[in-house]
Structure formats: structure tokens, C-alpha cells
Amino acid sequence: MEIIIAKNAGYCFGVKEAIQRTFHAVDLHRDKRIHTYGPLIHNPQVVQKLESMGVQSIDDIQDGKDSIVIIRSHGVPLEVYEKAKENNVEIIDATCPFVRKVQKIVYEYHQKGYSIVIIGDPTHPEVIGINGWCDNKAYILNHVFQVDSLPNFDKLCIVAQTTITSELWNAILKELNHKAKVVEPFNTICVATRERQSSCANVAQQVDAMIVIGGYHSSNTQKLLQISKKYCKYTYHVETAEDLPMDIIEKMNKIGVTAGASTPDWIIKEVIEKMSSMDQNNNERN
Numbered sequence: 307m308e309i310i311i312a313k314n315a316g317y318c319f320g321v322k323e324a325i326q327r328t329f330h331a332v333d334l335h336r337d338k339r340i341h342t343y344g345p346l347i348h349n350p351q352v353v354q355k356l357e358s359m360g361v362q363s364i365d366d367i368q369d370g371k372d373s374i375v376i377i378r379s380h381g382v383p384l385e386v387y388e389k390a391k392e393n394n395v396e397i398i399d400a401t402c403p404f405v406r407k408v409q410k411i412v413y414e415y416h417q418k419g420y421s422i423v424i425i426g427d428p429t430h431p432e433v434i435g436i437n438g439w440c441d442n443k444a445y446i447l448n449h450v451f452q453v454d455s456l457p458n459f460d461k462l463c464i465v466a467q468t469t470i471t472s473e474l475w476n477a478i479l480k481e482l483n484h485k486a487k488v489v490e491p492f493n494t495i496c497v498a499t500r501e502r503q504s505s506c507a508n509v510a511q512q513v514d515a516m517i518v519i520g521g522y523h524s525s526n527t528q529k530l531l532q533i534s535k536k537y538c539k540y541t542y543h544v545e546t547a548e549d550l551p552m553d554i555i556e557k558m559n560k561i562g563v564t565a566g567a568s569t570p571d572w573i574i575k576e577v578i579e580k581m582s583s584m585d586q587n588n589n590e591r592n
């Protein structure tokens with residue numbers, strides 16, 4: 307069996323940075339309570355590890371009163387910083403620079419009187435955070451058909467959740483161009499996402515089956531799944547090595563592997579090792 311690992315699989319720059327800063331903070335501030343604002347990353351195994359080190363996740367900044375709170379790479383609405391000050395919360399800000407850029411664009415164009423459209427998932431923390439930089443006034447679209455229900459605008463600023471597909475961006479942008487006299491589009495899909503998605507597509511076209519590793523609630527992992535399924539019928543989503551469909555994998559000659567931005571290297575390694583050792587055992591038996 308041949309296993310092809312897609313380039314750019316696993317932790318992206320922003321997630322790596324957030325994790326490093328969290329572990330560093332735990333080391334440095336042993337006498338202080340440390341929280342993360344929401345689960346640090348969409349990976350239950352990493353979240354459990356942090357909990358075992360005493361780092362709890364909170365959903366309301368006021369619950370972090372007099373403690374250190376780490377802002378994860380998804381970022382937060384502007385008002386969270388203000389509430390943090392009022393509650394004597396020390397912020398460690400691990401907002402990814404790519405997300406920060408989107409927040410700044412939205413803030414600036416909202417101030418200039420533009421209406422704002424965010425193309426992305428309205429329930430995703432990154433999108434909720436970005437919307438909080440334009441007084442929560444953004445129109446949030448996840449499907450092309452939603453454009454029909456929008457009013458017409460004078461001036462429109464359009465940004466993307468950093469992990470959406472270029473396909474979705476292009477399709478919605480095409481329709482939005484007819485909705486305003488002035489349109490300012492900012493394709494803010496991050497470079498790491500673009501590279502991960504295109505290497506996923508590339509590998510999916512070459513293999514019999516594709517394994518996509520990542521948290522079941524991770525939005526960027528879901529996107530990889532969608533992309534992979536387009537090219538490879540036998541695409542499977544696993545969170546850990548235990549979820550691998552071994553009876554199916556056994557019958558395949560070429561397996562592709564990719565992983566979402568919040569998947570730790572050790573989980574990728576375990577998945578690959580489990581498939582390789584099954585293959586080795588089968589070869590020895592034959």
C-alpha cells in the first residue's frame with residue numbers, strides 16, 4: 307500500500323502560534339488562573355490536554371475576572387477587549403494576523419459608511435468575531451441563493467471567512483457585483499487555507515481512498531472533506547486513528563492523507579502508523 311501525505315496537512319501558522327503561546331503562558335504564570343476564550347482549537351484531544359494542565363475554556367469574558375485569558379486564533383469581537391479591561395482580565399492575544407487583517411478591513415469600511423458582507427458560516431467564532439468589528443451589522447452569507455434576499459446597497463465591502471473555498475467566494479461575489487453601485491471585495495481566504503485545499507485536491511485525484519483527519523466540528527476540516535469528495539469517492543473523515551475504516555483501507559492500493567489546521571502532528575502520525583503496520587502485517591501473512 308502506498309500512502310501519500312498532502313503538503314500543508316495539519317497545524318497552520320495561526321494555530322501553531324496560539325498553542326505555543328498557551329503552553330508558554332502555563333509555564334510562565336504557574337501562580338495564576340489561565341483560561342481560553344472558547345476552546346483553543348477545534349480538536350477535543352488538545353482541549354483535554356489543556357484541561358489536564360488546569361487551562362479551562364470560558365464563553366463569557368466576565369467569567370475570567372482577575373485571571374489571564376487567551377484569545378484564540380479565531381479572534382473575538384471588539385467589545386470583548388473593553389469588557390476584559392472592566393473585569394481586570396489580562397489578555398494574551400493569539401488572534402491570527404490573517405484574521406486581524408479581516409477585522410481591520412471591516413472596522414475601517416464600516417466607519418467609512420460601507421455596508422459589510424462576510425462570506426462564511428454565521429455560527430463560526432471567527433465570523434462572529436469579525437462581525438463584532440462592525441457593530442454586528444454585517445450581512446453573513448454562506449450560500450449563493452442568499453444573495454437574492456439582500457437589499458440593494460450604495461457601497462458594499464465584502465470579506466471572506468479565512469477558511470472558505472475559493473469556489474464559494476467566486477460564486478457569491480459574482481452575484482453581489484449586481485447589488486451595489488460601489489463594490490470593494492477583499493478576498494481574505496488565508497494563504498495556508500488555499501495551499502491546504504489545493505494540495506488536498508491534488509492528492510485526492512491520485513488515490514483510491516482519502517483520509518481527512520480533524521475534529522468533527524472543525525470547519526476547515528469539513529471544507530477539506532467537501533473538496534476531497536469531489537475527486538475521490540472513498541473519502542473518510544477521522545478524528546483519531548481509532549476511527550479509521552480498516553476493513554475498507556485494507557482493500558485499497560493508494561491512500562491519501564490530509565489534515566485540518568487544528569490537527570496535531572501526533573494524531574497524523576498515529577493514523578499513518580496504524581495503516582502502515584496493518585499493511586506490513588498483511589504482507590507478512592501473504
Ligand code: SF4
Nearest residue numbers: 318320402404468496
Ligand atoms: S487557517 Fe489561516 S487564518 Fe485561520 S488560523 Fe490558520 S493561518 Fe490563521
